[in-house]
Amino acid sequence: MHLLQVSQLQKKYGNHEVVQNVDFHINQGECVALLGPNGAGKTTIIKMILDINKLTGGKILLNGKRHDQMRKFIGYLPQHPTFYPWMTGRELLIFMGGLSNIERDILEERINELLKLVGLSEVENQLIGTYSGGMKQRLGIAQALIHQPKLLIMDEPVSALDPLGRRDILELLKVIKQKSTILFSTHILHDAEELCDKMLIINKGQLLVNGSIHQIIEQTQKPIFIIQAPRLSEWTHQLMNEDLIESIELTGNAAKVRVKNIEQGRDWLLSHILKAQLPIQKFELVQESLEEIFLRMVKSS
């Protein structure tokens, strides 16, 4: 049995279908990234799993049981967590533990462990109002873990942080994922690639890809010709409407050209370059990176 099973999930606001028939599952111990651009539907999906938003269609099971009976098995770090600035870090965790009815002795011990895990032991008695963004995020992760949930869900846990804070939280999540099952949303592909086993790519409420990073690369990767030369824009402009060409992206003096057929495309491009007497500095065939796969899929969906 899967830890989380999401079937034909749907959410409508009026006539606007913001989540459309989404299916996926998460097994115990997995770290899964929910990836998509702004407005794709990530937060909506997360809030439905948490039963904060009601489903308009489909089913969510956690450990085989209806999700609305299983909220206590989920730990949640929202996209914009709010803390009482006049509480200390430790006081917040005592407060949150009390809400989960954890016995005082057990709670004390667990808070000590969690503060150590997230690296806040030394500042546990400082007011949260004095914490940096990264420290607040660490505290948010500790509060999400206080009741030892089966599934930890985080909505964009690193998006609001500066590069140092982001690195810090990513390293912490690498430790946490060794013992926890994690679902987190992000629009930063690199974070997903660094942390996760599986990825769910969504756009406009639809699930475009679902699989391991290895599978996604293997099944969807396409070759690209990289052509570098001065004054490329005029030349690439002439290519736009050619049948063989799938797409062209121009950045500075380099063009990324996707073609429908590799052999024909290569011969055609080379002869076209010769005919145009283009002084090329580079002509190379490479495979798409995961980021390029993601961008292509999102743009064409």
Ligand SMILES: Nc1ncnc2c1ncn2[C@@H]1O[C@H](COP(=O)(O)OP(=O)(O)OP(=O)(O)O)[C@@H](O)[C@H]1O
């Ligand atoms: N309460 C609401 N009423 C109407 N539309 C909504 C509501 N909440 C979200 N939406 C719409 O649903 C779509 C998905 O929003 P959602 O917040 O889930 O996206 P997201 O992928 O989390 O984006 P972001 O990365 O910006 O947080 C958007 O078009 C949004 O405008």
